[in-house]
Amino acid sequence: xAQTTLFSEQASPTGPVECLGLTFANDEARRxxxxxxxxxxxxxxxFRTIEGFPVGSDEDxxxxxxxxxxxxxxxxxxxxxVRVYGTPYDADEVYRREPFAVDVSEGKTDTLYTAHSYHTxxxxxxxxxxxxxxxxxxxxxxxxxxxxxMTGVAAQVCATLDSELVLALQKEWQTAERTPLKVxxxxxxxxxxxxAASFISANYNLSFDVDAFEREAKRILAExxxxxxxxYVTRHSDxxxxxxxYTVWSEVFTCPNCSNEITFLEEALDENGRVRPxxxxxxxxxxxTKESVERTFDTHIDHSTxxxxxxxxxxxxxxxxxxxxxRYEKKPDEQDLAVLAHIMPxxxxxxxxxxxFPIKKMYHGSRLAPKGFTHIHHLFLPRAAQAIGSLWGKAxxxxxxxxxxxxxFFIEQAIWGMSLLNxxxxxxxxxxxxxxxxxxxxxxxxxxxxxxxxxxxxxxxLGKAFRKSYAKLDQAIITTGTAARLGLPDQSIDYIFxxxxxxxxxxxxxxxxxxxxxxxxxxxxxxxxIVDQAKKKQLADYQRLMQHCFEEYYRVxxxxxxxxxxxxxxRNSVWNAIQEAMRVAGFVVAxxxxxxxxxxxxxQVTSSxxxxxxxxxxxxxxxxxxARFRLEAGSPQAAWDFVRTHLRQLPIFLTKQGxxxxxxxxxxFVLFDRMVAFHVQRGVAVPLSAQEFQAxxxxxxxPRDGMYFLPEQIAEYERKRMTVREIxxxxxxxxxxxxxxxxxxxxxxxxxxTIAELTPQFMRELNAWPKHEQLLELRMLxxxxxxxxxxxxxxxxxxxxxxxxxSDLRDLIADxxxxxxxxxxxxxxxxxxxxxxxxxxxxxxxxxxxxxIDLEQxxxxxxxxxxATYLEGTRKLKQFRSEAIKAGxxxxxxxxxxxxIVRIAERLPESVVQEDPDLLMYYDNASLRVR
Numbered sequence: 001x002a003q004t005t006l007f008s009e010q011a012s013p014t015g016p017v018e019c020l021g022l023t024f025a026n027d028e029a030r031r032x033x034x035x036x037x038x039x040x041x042x043x044x045x046x047f048r049t050i051e052g053f054p055v056g057s058d059e060d061x062x063x064x065x066x067x068x069x070x071x072x073x074x075x076x077x078x079x080x081x082v083r084v085y086g087t088p089y090d091a092d093e094v095y096r097r098e099p100f101a102v103d104v105s106e107g108k109t110d111t112l113y114t115a116h117s118y119h120t121x122x123x124x125x126x127x128x129x130x131x132x133x134x135x136x137x138x139x140x141x142x143x144x145x146x147x148x149x150m151t152g153v154a155a156q157v158c159a160t161l162d163s164e165l166v167l168a169l170q171k172e173w174q175t176a177e178r179t180p181l182k183v184x185x186x187x188x189x190x191x192x193x194x195x196a197a198s199f200i201s202a203n204y205n206l207s208f209d210v211d212a213f214e215r216e217a218k219r220i221l222a223e224x225x226x227x228x229x230x231x232y233v234t235r236h237s238d239x240x241x242x243x244x245x246y247t248v249w250s251e252v253f254t255c256p257n258c259s260n261e262i263t264f265l266e267e268a269l270d271e272n273g274r275v276r277p278x279x280x281x282x283x284x285x286x287x288x289t290k291e292s293v294e295r296t297f298d299t300h301i302d303h304s305t306x307x308x309x310x311x312x313x314x315x316x317x318x319x320x321x322x323x324x325x326x327r328y329e330k331k332p333d334e335q336d337l338a339v340l341a342h343i344m345p346x347x348x349x350x351x352x353x354x355x356x357f358p359i360k361k362m363y364h365g366s367r368l369a370p371k372g373f374t375h376i377h378h379l380f381l382p383r384a385a386q387a388i389g390s391l392w393g394k395a396x397x398x399x400x401x402x403x404x405x406x407x408x409f410f411i412e413q414a415i416w417g418m419s420l421l422n423x424x425x426x427x428x429x430x431x432x433x434x435x436x437x438x439x440x441x442x443x444x445x446x447x448x449x450x451x452x453x454x455x456x457x458x459x460x461x462l463g464k465a466f467r468k469s470y471a472k473l474d475q476a477i478i479t480t481g482t483a484a485r486l487g488l489p490d491q492s493i494d495y496i497f498x499x500x501x502x503x504x505x506x507x508x509x510x511x512x513x514x515x516x517x518x519x520x521x522x523x524x525x526x527x528x529x530i531v532d533q534a535k536k537k538q539l540a541d542y543q544r545l546m547q548h549c550f551e552e553y554y555r556v557x558x559x560x561x562x563x564x565x566x567x568x569x570x571r572n573s574v575w576n577a578i579q580e581a582m583r584v585a586g587f588v589v590a591x592x593x594x595x596x597x598x599x600x601x602x603x604q605v606t607s608s609x610x611x612x613x614x615x616x617x618x619x620x621x622x623x624x625x626x627a628r629f630r631l632e633a634g635s636p637q638a639a640w641d642f643v644r645t646h647l648r649q650l651p652i653f654l655t656k657q658g659x660x661x662x663x664x665x666x667x668x669f670v671l672f673d674r675m676v677a678f679h680v681q682r683g684v685a686v687p688l689s690a691q692e693f694q695a696x697x698x699x700x701x702x703p704r705d706g707m708y709f710l711p712e713q714i715a716e717y718e719r720k721r722m723t724v725r726e727i728x729x730x731x732x733x734x735x736x737x738x739x740x741x742x743x744x745x746x747x748x749x750x751x752x753x754t755i756a757e758l759t760p761q762f763m764r765e766l767n768a769w770p771k772h773e774q775l776l777e778l779r780m781l782x783x784x785x786x787x788x789x790x791x792x793x794x795x796x797x798x799x800x801x802x803x804x805x806x807s808d809l810r811d812l813i814a815d816x817x818x819x820x821x822x823x824x825x826x827x828x829x830x831x832x833x834x835x836x837x838x839x840x841x842x843x844x845x846x847x848x849x850x851x852x853i854d855l856e857q858x859x860x861x862x863x864x865x866x867x868a869t870y871l872e873g874t875r876k877l878k879q880f881r882s883e884a885i886k887a888g889x890x891x892x893x894x895x896x897x898x899x900x901i902v903r904i905a906e907r908l909p910e911s912v913v914q915e916d917p918d919l920l921m922y923y924d925n926a927s928l929r930v931r
Contacts (some may be wrong), residue, residue: 052482056521075479099617137184144483149201311372349389644803695849739741797827
């Protein structure tokens with residue numbers, strides 16, 4: 001009897017099976033019933049017109065699928081899954097969670113995580129905590145960019161946490177005062193555009209008989225050795241037979257000086273396997289570099305076409321082999337070369353794909369075609385093609401679909417590792433899977449591994465990973481297609497965890513093409529969200545595609561529920577595109593944290609995302625807020641209603657390294673940005689200026705440590721604040737006029753200063769000032785946004801607060817007040833003492849809200865006057881004041897003059913619009929209204 005584990009479907013595989021509310025005599029009957037249903041669906045022409053529908057025949061898609069749990073095309077059974085296992089949205093349900101940042105580095109060495117490689121993936125152990133935080137047992141969790149399916153694994157193992165981990169989590173939950181931890185399986189809905197990815201996801205998340213898998217995999221490997229083992233036999237120096245682990249091949253070049261051949265590996269690599277900057281020609285002695293040597297080509301007969309085919313020349317230079325348990329190395333001898341020559345003309349196994357790479361539409365095409373690799377089978381040396389082709393054919397002939405899939409899941413991991421993409425590295429003991437990640441790159445030194453060397457240890461590791469002592473799990477459901485059309489009912493999902501593609505980091509469709517060719521079902525790249533010059537997809541196309549995906553996420557997520565987005569990118573423009581796509585879809589960002597890889601913790605960020613790993617927490621506003629907003633749109637009441645709701649969603653108290661951490665989302669300028677975005681997304685005029693907003697904050701919400709709270713949140717904050725002495729200030733970097741103002745405000749809040757004191761500090765912050773931005777004098781920024789004490793009136797409260805921190809001035813103030821020669825009213829100090837007046841004179845300080853509104857009105861008039869000068873002419877604007885552009889855009893938005901926004905935005909450098917989230921927000925939303 002099969003062991004009941006994470007991946008065993010049931011203790012008795014022949015017993016009755018319940019599936020989507022139906023009962024079948026056994027699992028084979030279940031599979032036959034739903035396979036026929038899927039076959040009927042595939043015959044429907046309308047079904048195949050669904051956006052993102054994979055490329056492949058009906059029979060190949062059916063062979064790859066295991067319906068209803070997994071289909072290699074859009075899954076037509078998703079609605080049934082939600083109907084049977086989901087819970088309808090209940091507007092009266094009490095649900096509240098704070099944002100939660102996962103540690104995306106946690107669990108990367110776990111055996112289950114490493115059971116199958118994929119281009120990118122978040123460890124399931126990292127996702128478990130987020131799912132436990134945001135959901136209840138039985139909830140539906142969605143990942144529309146599921147990749148290898150780690151979100152599904154995480155959702156299911158929430159039921160099977162070991163007792164030690166449960167105790168640790170309970171303590172963590174109690175310390176953080178979160179909603180009580182509830183262990184129990186959550187069900188997952190997993191989608192990916194690529195059949196290669198969804199197939200991995202299905203095999204990670206659908207149960208199978210581990211014993212049967214191991215027996216079948218061992219049988220196939222044993223049969224292969226019986227049939228083709230002679231190809232991997234070599235003679236030791238004493239005549240004994242050895243089994244080849246791997247053969248090292250070197251590219252052959254020619255010397256441009258003497259035209260003799262150069263074996264690259266023998267001449268150009270140092271002892272660590274790195275290419276020497278320069279090396280001598282072994283024939284004429286001239287100094288060479290890899291760039292100066294000339295490539296040599298061999299002509300072969302292509303077995304698939306019968307025509308001549310040229311590719312770069314490789315020659316075998318080293319054989320690593322075992323005699324018994326002892327490992328040896330040698331140069332290939334005549335017998336070894338004879339075996340290779342005998343294999344060369346053998347016909348390809350029918351299971352080896354011979355289709356053409358879409359070179360002209362591939363980013364990596366320029367790496368493959370010049371070296372002669374234009375077809376899938378070109379990437380395999382003759383011996384490797386015979387071995388991997390035989391293995392794949394044996395796996396494909398297994399009748400039991402679930403067993404066939406898991407064996408293919410096992411074998412497909414050797415596809416990259418047995419191809420010419422596998423680089424030889426002399427400093428690494430193992431030569432398995434040495435290919436570069438995320439790219440098709442054929443190195444000048446190749447390690448051709450034997451199938452047993454590649455797979456036998458993998459089989460042992462898979463067995464251990466899949467035998468973890470977990471209880472029987474609930475099912476996940478996996479679908480293949482675009483995340484922009486998921487086929488799920490409205491408001492049916494309880495939580496979304498997603499790690500989408502970011503810009504041009506990874507070309508998933510291109511990279512999956514190799515493995516998908518063996519399955520004969522390919523990704524439809526048209527809706528792939530990516531920046532790809534070969535496919536003529538620009539950043540704007542990427543943002544539009546991501547917007548459609550987030551709109552679909554928004555549609556299926558229940559109101560008031562959360563989405564976690566993991567972000568990896570090195571370009572701010574991509575980060576802004578993601579933020580804008582989320583905003584336009586309707587999501588409200590509540591928390592952005594970046595992984596501190598040295599400290600192993602997260603810190604909050606508010607702007608730049610360059611070279612950061614981010615975790616973004618966003619929510620879908622509840623229906624009550626949306627209904628009230630529709631009634632009061634454009635009024636101050638609607639703005640404050642949003643702020644009140646948003647504050648309720650934010651963390652109340654955070655600590656880091658024993659210090660109070662500022663919750664960035666509670667800062668006034670961030671709250672203002674969120675309020676503006678909420679209005680612009682919904683096509684509504686923004687009813688408050690920045691200073692009116694800040695004045696209203698102070699009237700309605702109590703501030704603490706520069707942050708704003710709901711009145712009912714203050715008691716909790718103050719109780720926890722008493723346990724921590726120091727507050728950690730949020731770092732603000734001067735990269736624009738707006739950030740410069742925020743930086744100055746932070747400095748003057750800490751200490752009112754003279755311009756002489758502030759200037760050297762400010763000048764040090766200007767290193768990142770952009771070239772297109774008009775450089776402003778510090779005095780101008782101060783005069784437009786702050787106030788200076790002249791000595792003619794009472795000393796302002798803001799300066800008095802600072803003076804009271806000085807022991808000399810504090811005592812002097814106390815003496816003056818005691819003698820009655822000074823008076824204090826609302827914090828301001830009226831005195832004639834020249835020492836106090838001189839200490840305060842010429843210091844700049846942050847004005848109170850009412851004075852700030854007056855200053856803002858003057859500044860806005862100045863900015864609009866500047867904006868008016870940009871309206872003249874049609875040439876591109878090379879240098880300008882971004883704050884003037886934003887002020888003009890806001891005025892145009894409120895007056896519904898969308899054409900002006902579009903016209904001016906298109907005169908700005910495209911990179912500037914893409915890099916500035918506010919400009920991008922106005923431009924994108926205005927563009928939608930002028931089409």
